[in-house]
Amino acid sequence: MSSDLDLAQIAVRSAVDAGATSADALLVESRGTSVRVRDGETEKVQDSHSRSLGVRAFVDGRVGIxxxxxxxxxxxRIxxxxxxALAEVSADDPNAGLPDPSELGSLDAELDVVDAGAAAWTADAWRELGLAAESAARADERITQSEGARAGGVTSHIAIANSAGFAGERSRTDCYVYVSVFATGEKGERQRDGYSSAAAHLSDLESAGDVGREAARRAIQRCGYRKPPTGAFPVILSPDVARDFAHTLADAVSAAAxxxxxxxxxxSLGETVGSSALTLVDDGTLPRRQGSRAFDGEGVRSRRTVLFDAGRLASWLADSYSGRRTESSTTGNASRGTTGSPGVGTSNLVLAAGDRTPEQVIGDVPQGLYITELFGMGVNLAAGSWSRGGGGLWIEDGKLSYPVQELTVAGDLRTMLKGVAETANDLTWHGSTAAPTTRIDGLTVAAG
Amino acid sequence: MDPSSILGEFDDALLGRILAEAMGRGGDYADLFFEQRSESSMSLEDGVVRSAAAGDVAGVGVRVLAGERTGYAYTEQSTPEAVRRAAQTAAAIADDAREVPAVAVTPGSRRDLYRAEKPLVVAPPRSKVEMLERADRAARAVDPRVVRVTVSLSEEVRRVAVAVSAGVVVEDVQPMLMLRVGCVAEDGDRRTTGFSGDGARRGLEMLDGDLAEVLGRRAAEQAVRNLSARPAPAGPQTVVLGNAYSGVLLHEAVGHGLEADFNRKGFSRYSDQVGQQVASPLVTVIDDGTMLSERGSINVDDEGRPSGSTVLIENGILKGYLHDRLSARLMDADATGNGRRESFRCAPMPRMTNTFMPAGTHDPEEIIRSVERGVYAVQFGGGQVEIGKGDFVFAATEAYLIEDGKITAPLRDVTLIGNGPEVMSRVDMVGTDYRISEGMWMCGKDGQSVPVGVGMPSVRLSSVTVGGTA
Known part of the structure; x- marks a missing residue:
């Protein structure tokens, strides 16, 4: 059987032989095991192994995939x-083509994102991890039902080759454990919540006990919720919600958009569009993080890119095509599957932390919302509007006082960027994104 | 051998031997799912085709059930040896080795709910470019403030064969065509978007009429209208849901809660409530996978069962759930033909097909006239539901203010939030204008996407929370 890189190179050569002026190919291979357990029993075991190849051919500025x-x-070869042949259908586009040769290459650093131990874990090992997380969640008597736990790992290997001479391979392991439970409140109402941990290395996963206890804490915290008042209030984003906000901002500076x-x-490139508390960085070079990689989906060397620098829009996030279209250049953020053109995606995204504790940041708010979850798709980047369902805790006199649910939070993203009043010092990672507790002013909270 | 079959060398006897092997560790049910998917897509931006793509994806999934447990494995090499290895892996979910005689497999009956005359994927790509250009021109002609138009055409032919240990093998060839248009309009600092789309299990003849122009205009008009939209009033108010597209709300807020897997495990707000009043007496909800050529229609589900028409709620009373084979067996119910999966890489689950609320008795104009002040929500960008409680959130991409019984200003940033069962109890008028939505919906569950249809008449909700900024 041909190696992954061999096959990618065969694809490139065959495309050129068929009349392409340049070409690149991507082979993605992944192997994984996932286990689902519920009420202490195995519910499902799945074994996965897939190998897919995508080839992109350029005939001058025409593209076929x-x-x-x-x-x-x-x-x-087919x-x-x-x-x-498909390239002949598309229009000649002077911006289309492989990345500039000077951008191609692998980062010269040990990213340490493969855990050979995790790759060798059997279904039984993942089952034990899931069972331990579920059992820890159920230890609290207020947890009355389990929705189940999942655990698993995937090792993926990516080979990329192009006709400009680039040939590279990289691997990564992704491990996760997740548990979801129902709590029953004093009035008999049932609330569900869950928690997960994900990492490249098993040893970087939060312990099954911590994951289970956090899921339980979140479900219990929701019990006895009320509806908040309607109006304009300061809103404090929990780190989970701040990570979602960070991704909205990354989407808003995608050169493709x-x-x-x-x-x-x-x-607005180069303009100060946000408050001085807003610094957002994409960084594909961090050791042991799940978004780290030696090169992106087009073979462009990974790097660190400051997107917002103390409120100033410092850079777009780009692949080679969107870089050319915006008269900037690729930032090594080509995100690519085998079935389509590369798009723009983050590597690791970090919303910079501030100096004070979350308690201090919350302590400044006489009345407002501490939002711990978002719900629904209410972001319109073109219009700059942000309108989401959510839930969390109501803040009274600087203290988290009671749970609130069935509310919406809405605002204008331009106002929100200026309204990033402060980020706390509790930078929290999940997967490839990190953000701290973040205060945003200028939002409207509505409840039924 | 049937030349249209994807089973190739897998004759009935071989299928029967592999099924027996899959159950050889004590499994009590097994199925083999063969899939070959041919896809083609093309997108036009700035008036020209930016890229064209095509591909083939194929594989075989093996599932073994043992009580409530599922073992699943797949292979992308469709050889008997590779499928047998996958069967051995999936079999390990059970641990009671035994000798199982080969399963006697016979072909199931076939029917055809799809009308695909001009074949998909194989047509020369150039013949499709003109279609995209027509939609683009129609969109740009609406208003000079339309600054960007994206048109995409996607085609798919999905061939499946399912062999189940109950002794049946069924094949199906499922076509899918979809045309989508997205527009951006700009006026000074204001920038808005509009979307439209239509799709069906049909061939390229679907594009023979003026569909391209209709979709182009619709997306452009929506973007232009949103330029003058004002912020939505926040808080609880009377909401009139427009026909057709609002079915997505029904799908999310009610449909998911009626999928049997959630109910079997007691997770759903609707668990153990069959026979009880769960909605206003004006509400009836049906899932129907047999509608001719609709996006959610299927001849057979991905477990080899014929699709069906299932009444879920009738005059407000819960009648039953949507089942796959596993839930039907464990709940001692009839499978409803709703076992679907995204691909051979996934085990099936109970999923919706085309979900709708039939017409009621109120004149849609009378429904608007009855509202002193409220919101008329016409088109939605999608939504999300929390199955346990039935809480949902929807973002409307086209909505209007209703004042003194008349539709007035367009509104922006309208989010509806509520609880499915609660909102369904507040349905107090149902229109005569039932219509199935253009086929553009994709339903996600547990990481798997499948195409679905939705339909709805105009409906008045006495009170729903609207998220907004005014």
């Missing part, structure tokens, strides 16, 4: 010829 999950030389006029920030 073809893919297959038949990882044999014959099928790969896909490559098909990509070259900029040239499509799909973001309210399209004309």
């Amino acid at each position: 073809a893919y297959t999950n038949d990882a044999t030389e014959g099928a790969v 896909a490559a010829r098909r990509a070259a 900029v040239f499509r006029r799909g973001t309210f920030l399209a004309d």
Whole structure:
């Protein structure tokens, strides 16, 4: 059987033989095991192994893409010829093409994102982890039902080759454990919540006990909720919600959204659009983080990119095409599957922390919302509006006082950027994103 | 051998031997799911085709059930050896080795709910480019403030074969076509978007009429209208849901809570409530996978059962749940033909097909006239539901203020939030204008996406919380 990199190189050569002026190919192979348990019993065991190849052919500025999950030389050659033929359908685009050769290459650093031990874990080992998390969650008598726990790991291997001479391979392990439970409150009402931990290394996962206890704490905290008052109030984002907000901001500075006029920030590069408390960084070079990688989906070397620097919009996030379209350049953020064109995606995203504790930040608020979850799809980046369902705790006199649910929080993203009043010192990672507790002014809270 | 079959060398006897092997560790049910998917897509931006893509994805999934446990494995190499290895892996969910005689497999009956005359995927790509250009021109002609238009066409032919240990093998060829348009409009600092789409289990003849122009105009008009939209009033108010698209709210707020897996485990707000009043007496909800060529329709589900029409709620009374084979067996109910999966890489689950509320008795204009002050929500960008409690959130992409019984200003940033069962008890008028939505909905559950249809008449809700900024 041909190696992953061999197949990617065969695809590139075949595309060029079929008339492509340049080409690149991506082979993604992943192996994983996942286990679901509930009430102390195994519910499902799944074993996965897939190998897919995507090839992109350029005929001058025309682009065609073809893919297959038949990882044999014959099928790969057919896909490559098909990509070259499809290129004839598209229009000549002077911005289309491989990345600039000077951008190609692998980061020269040990990212340490493969855990060989986790890759060797059997279904039984993952089951024990899931069972331990569920059992810890159920230890509290207020937890009356389990929705179940999941645990598993995937090791993925990516090979990329192009006709400009780039050939690279990288691997990563992703491990996770998740548990979800129902709590029953004093009035008999049932509340569900869950918690998960994810990491490249098993040893970086939070312990099953901690994961279970946190799931229980979150479900219990929701019991006895009320509806909050309606009006304009300061809103404190928990780190979970601040991570979601960080991704909204990263989406808003995607060069792909900029040239499509799909973001309210399209004309604001270099301007101070946010408060001085707002610093957001994309960083693909951090050891042991799940978003770290030696090169992106086009073979462009990973780097650290400051997107917002103390409120100033410092850089777009770009792949090579969107970089050219916005008269900037790739930031090594090509996100790519086998079935389509590369898009723009974050590597590791970090919303910078501030100096004071979350308690101090909350302590400044006489009345407001501490929001711990968001719900629904109410972000319109083009218009710059943000309107989400959510829940959390109501703040009275600087203290978290009672749970609130069935509320919406809405605002204008331009106002929200200026309204980032402060970030606390509790930077919290989950997967490839980190954010601290964050206060935002200028939002409207509504309840039924 | 049937030349249209994807089973190739897997004859009935071989399928029967592999099924026996899958159950050889003590499993009490097994199925083999063969899939070959051919896809093609093309997108137009700035008036020209930016890229064209095509691909083939194929594989075989093996599932073994042992009581409430599921073992699942798949292979992307469709050889007997590879499928047998997957069967051995999936079999390990049970641990009671035994000798199982080969399963006698016979072909199930076939029917055809899809009308696909002009075949998909195989047509030369150039013949489709003109379609995209027509939608683009129609959108731009609406208003000079339309600054960006994106048009995309996607086609798919999904061939499946399911062999189950109950002794049946069934094949199906499922076409899917979808055309989508997205627009951005700008006026000074204001920037807004509009979307439209339509899809069905049909061939390219679906595009023969003026569908491209209709979708182009619709997306552009929505974007332009949103330029003058004002902030939505926040708080509880009377809401009129427009017909067709509002079915997505029904899908999220009610439909998911009626999927049997959630109910079997007691997670749903609707658990153990069959026979009880769970909605206003004006509310009837049906899931129907047999509607001709609709996006959510299927001849057979992904467990080889014929799709059906299932009354979920009738005049406010809960009648039953949507089942796959596992839930039907464990709940001692009839499978309803709702066992669906995204691909051979996933085990099936109870999923909706086309979910709708049939027409009521109120004139839609009378419904608007009855509202002194409220919100008329017409089109939705999607939503989310928490199954346990039935809480939902929806963002409307097109909404209007109702004042003194008349539709007035367009509104922006309208989010509806509430609890499914509670809101369904507040349905106090149901319109005569039932319509199924254009086929553009994709339903996500547990990481798996499947195409679905939704339908709805105009409906008045006496009170729903609207998130807004005014």
